[in-house]
Amino acid sequence: MKKTIISGLICLLPVSAFAILGLGISGNASQFIVDPSVSPLLVDNPLGGDPLEVGSFTHHGFENGGGVGFYLYVDAIPFIGLEAEVSSIISPYYFSFGNAITSIDSAVFGFLAGSAYYTAYAKVFKLSIPILAKVQLTAGAGINQHSSIPMINQEMLEAVVAGGDIENGALDEDVLIEYLTDNKIDASGIHIQAGLQFKILVLDCIALARYTIVEDLIPGQKGFPSLNLRIGLGF
Secondary structure, three states: OHHHHHHHHHHHHHHHOOOOEEEEEEEEEEEEEEOOEEEEEEEOOOOOOOOEEEEEEEEOOEEEEEEEEEEEEEEEEOOEEEEEEEEEEEEEEEEEEEEOOOEEEEEEEEEEEEEEEEEEEEEEEEEEEOOOEEEEEEEEEEEEEEEEOOOOOHHHHHHHEHHHOOOOOOEOHHHHHHHHHHOOEEEEEEEEEEEEEEEEOOEEEEEEEEEEEOOOOOOOOOEEEEEEEEEEEEO
């Protein structure tokens, strides 16, 4: 009798335990390297002609980034699932500029991007643990879209500092927000991913490894890997 009950539970679990719809929050860690760079600090030539170089503007480079987001998946089709995720990437970096008279050293700014991922995935392997939980391995691919703010430079500073005096002027936050909105960088690409889903009753935990192939998002990079941890509900 006991064997019959256990066998019945095992037969029912693959149907009842695997979620048709899931949603929740996610955290991500992206890996990339942006090299330092130096550009000339220029002013208008009072005599006309080419601008005069009076100093230099330096980006000190930065590595990696992280962010949070939300996800939704639909797993109603046998062997195939569909998911959508919106997320962010945030990474602080330092910049400096100076000339013969004055300088600003290691001021902080930030790289910020918002992303949307759309993925179709296949269920490669699944295992049910009687009564307790189920584990599922997936592999997928899809498209992605991104918007990021530009890297800070002399043009940005002159636009958002009162009077264009980047040495002595005060930052106008409203103008900065307007500048970043007007000059945002849009990019799109493709990605591949593999995920390991662990589900207990309606609680979903998903670990996801993804490689994003996209130009014009991370300066100097055509792609980057990321790790994603999701926690949510599956119904």
